[in-house]
Amino acid sequence: QVQLVESGGGLVKPGGSLRLSCAASGFTFSDYYMSWIRQAPGKGLEWVSYITNSGSTIYYADSVKGRFTISRDNAKNSLYLQMNSLRAEDTAVYYCAVPGGYWGQGTLVTVSS
Amino acid sequence: EIVLTQSPGTLSLSPGERATLSCRASQSVSSNSLAWYQQKPGQAPRLLIYGTSSRATGIPDRFSGSGSGTDFTLTISRLEPEDFAVYYCQQCGRLPYTFGQGTKLEIK
Numbered sequence: 515q516v517q518l519v520e521s522g523g524g525l526v527k528p529g530g531s532l533r534l535s536c537a538a539s540g541f542t543f544s545d546y547y548m549s550w551i552r553q554a555p556g557k558g559l560e561w562v563s564y565i566t567n568s569g570s571t572i573y574y575a576d577s578v579k580g581r582f583t584i585s586r587d588n589a590k591n592s593l594y595l596q597m598n599s600l601r602a603e604d605t606a607v608y609y610c611a612v613p614g615g616y617w618g619q620g621t622l623v624t625v626s627s
Numbered sequence: 628e629i630v631l632t633q634s635p636g637t638l639s640l641s642p643g644e645r646a647t648l649s650c651r652a653s654q655s656v657s658s659n660s661l662a663w664y665q666q667k668p669g670q671a672p673r674l675l676i677y678g679t680s681s682r683a684t685g686i687p688d689r690f691s692g693s694g695s696g697t698d699f700t701l702t703i704s705r706l707e708p709e710d711f712a713v714y715y716c717q718q719c720g721r722l723p724y725t726f727g728q729g730t731k732l733e734i735k
Contacts, residue, residue, distance in 0.1 A: 549724065559664075559672065559715055559726040573722045613719075615662070615674025615683055 516540040516616040520608060523621030530600050530625070536593040536610030536618060544568075544588040546613055550595050552606035553620075562608070563595065578604075600625045629654050629718050633727035639735040646703040648730045650716035655696050660720025663692055663701045666729075667712045675714075676701060708734075 522534040536548070550562040563584040564573045572584055583596040593610050600623075607620040630653040640646055650661070658679045664672035674683040676692035679699060689704040703710055711734050716727040 558729045559666075559717075561717075561724045561726065564722060564724065575723055609671055615664075615677065617671040619671055 516612065516614070518610050518612065518616060518618035520610055520618045520621040523608065523623045525624045525626065526600055527627050528601060528625055531596070531598045532600065532623060534595040534597065534608055534610075534621060534623070536595075538591045538593065538610075538612070541612065541616075543586075543591040548586060548593045549611045550584060550593075551609045551611055551617075552604075552623075553609070554603070554606040557606075560606075565593070597623070602626065628723055629656060629721055629725050631716050631718060631725055631727035633714075633716060633730045635730060636728075637731045637733060639733050640706055641735045642706050642708055644706050646701075646706055646710070646732060648701040648703075648714055648732070650694075650699040650701070650727050652697045652699070652718060654721075656699070656718045657720040658695055660718050661692075661694070661699050662717045662719065663690075664715045664717065665710075665712050666715065672715060703732075706732075 517539045519537045547566045549564045552560050552562050565584045581599045585594045602625050605625050607622050609617045609620045611617045632651045634649045661679045663676040665675050666672040675686050675690050680692045691702045693700050711732050713729045713731050715729050
């Protein structure tokens with residue numbers, strides 16, 4: 515069955531960097547576009563970024579544009595989110611998702627001094 | 628950007644009652660691009676409805692979706708205790724994909 519497992523979250527100081535990973539299994543990863551979605555504590559869902567199956571087309575929410583970079587390695591069935599210049603407002607649970615409504619369990623990123 | 632506005636913000640009902648949740652879009656949304664999710668505390672969202680009215684795998688038939696253009700509705704015909712949660716609509720037809728702010732369905 516479809517499984518998505520995020521990792522790489524943690525506590526980081528403002529201005530710092532983190533790289534999130536999402537390991538995919540149970541489907542042909544290279545056939546599907548992928549997304550990152552986040553949820554700040556006690557808040558709603560915010561779509562963050564999107565990458566097509568080949569990686570040729572990428573979109574970002576305005577709130578992260580210029581600071582976050584999405585990428586994928588189809589040979590490793592993995593999705594990544596490089597997060598630089600982190601701010602307190604980036605504190606959230608980050609989910610990876612594939613079309614069909616499959617989401618991972620999320621990884622918590624906390625930006626605090 | 629397509630803004631989705633959900634109403635009401637909180638809905639207080641009793642088990643066995645009917646729930647009607649609304650999602651209004653700032654621009655027309657393709658019917659095959661509107662989805663509904665359910666989220667319980669500490670869990671990832673679960674897909675309930677996709678393409679406006681198609682139930683996802685394993686979703687009970689008490690959940691139904693309808694609508695077109697800018698107005699969409701999620702209906703739960705008879706509330707079960709496990710249905711009390713937060714519900715989000717999402718459009719995935721035009722980037723950036725956007726979510727509504729959520730409707731909290733609470734026990735009265």
